[in-house]
Amino acid sequence: MSDLILLPSAATLASGGFASDTGVWRLAAGQAQRMTLAAALNESRRPVVLLHPADARLAQVKVPPMNRERSLRAAALALDEQLLGESGSLQVALGERIGDLLRIALVDRALITSLRTLLAQLGAAQAPIGPLAAALPPTQMPALWGVDGEIFLFSTEATLSLPPEDAATVLALGATATGTAYGLAPLEGWSAGGSLPPLQVPSILFSNGQAGKQLWKAWRAPSYLAAACALAALAGLSLWWQALSGEATRLQDSMRAQFVKALPGTPMTGSPVEQLRAALAGGSGASTFERLLEASDRAAASWPRDLLQGADYGNERLTLRFAAKGLDASTKTQIESSLKGVGLNAQWTGETTALVTPGGAR
Known part of the structure; x- marks a missing residue:
């Protein structure tokens, strides 16, 4: 009261x-x-x-x-x-x-x-x-x-x-x-x-107009500082957005380059990620690379974890690279057998590399 x-x-x-x-x-x-x-x-x-x-x-x-x-x-x-x-x-x-x-x-x-x-x-x-x-x-x-x-x-x-x-x-x-x-x-x-x-x-x-003026005078400096901070934050967000936009462009260009390298001669009709996923799923009209990669992926399901280190593709030839640790004669035999089971042949070109080509029994 x-x-x-x-x-x-x-x-x-x-x-x-x-x-x-x-x-x-x-x-x-x-x-x-x-x-x-x-x-x-x-x-x-x-x-x-x-x-x-x-x-x-x-x-x-x-x-x-x-x-x-x-x-x-x-x-x-x-x-x-x-x-x-x-x-x-x-x-x-x-x-x-x-x-x-x-x-x-x-x-x-x-x-x-x-x-x-x-x-x-x-x-x-x-x-x-x-x-x-x-x-x-x-x-x-x-x-x-x-x-x-x-x-x-x-x-x-x-x-x-x-x-x-x-x-x-x-x-x-x-x-x-x-x-x-x-x-x-x-x-x-x-x-x-x-x-x-x-x-x-x-x-x-x-x-009380005078009190309002005094109140504004007391809060004028903090208000200006708050406005300046807000403008700085907006400017920072703008710069951050520009940086993200540039990074997104670079990522898109990198994915296109990887797509062309992975699927030579295949036109990119949409998202390179989605198109590559569709290629891995196989299907009619799939390229040699797509068939080799899809079949190798099915064969690798039975291999020891972390055994497969990478893959290189060129001239319709797929080369698989394996880790040296755990890659003995029995493991190589298992790899050859599993690849043959999906219709591929494996030829060892080095201690840890194998050339995969179409062939074998499905």
Whole structure:
């Protein structure tokens, strides 16, 4: 829950402006305490500063539905007509909409600027500022609140501040006949309520453009650094992608060269890997190399593991290279027999090499 800090009217201050020792009311946990502004800010959790009704007024202007920026401009134009062009010295805050009427709050621009400067000096630059007039829900109106020698009259049209002796006169001149009185003796036609009205965070708050600028100033350098890091990362990814693309091209060229070497005279009609797999599977129309390789692969299934070290093909001749370890006479006989079983002949051209040619029994 936020604590509310009610400021006095700036016109009643001898110094002509708010100061750290200005007397305020701090409203927290259903209790009102009188203290200085500096103490109230120091003791409050999430303080919300409420401007006196004499300093922050409410009004209603007829503005069609539109976005916030356009609504602010339209409200300023409407105020110019009502205030004879004097709205330029006022800061306007937008509230809720009731049909075509837009509820707004007005405050002197110089007053709220000086107040924000003071709050920043007291370590509360981010404290929201709103009108006391918008701190009581409309469902709780009308209401009277007597505090510190003056009476606040809350109504849906406006919130007024008047001396106690004028309260009965205002009621007699047309105020609602029923309501609730807070913090003072019941008046005629009004029922007595608790010591404090059910005030809450105002439905209208004045935007803090200066705090936004200060916040941006604080985060400007980190934001620029983050943007620079993002750009560097994108540049690095681009370079990495270019390197991968070049490597892929080199791999494709290498596979084409190996395909031509492995299947001389065979046109490459698609993926060299898939075409080579199809060649290993055999089939009608297979080249001499394809038949030799497919048959040798079937024969090698019965050989000791890691015995076959590689193969070379040229001039329709397939030469198999074997590991010297484990290649004795009986193993060579086994190799010859297995190759013969798949329709190939083996002729040993060296201690560890054998020339494989078509022939033998299938």
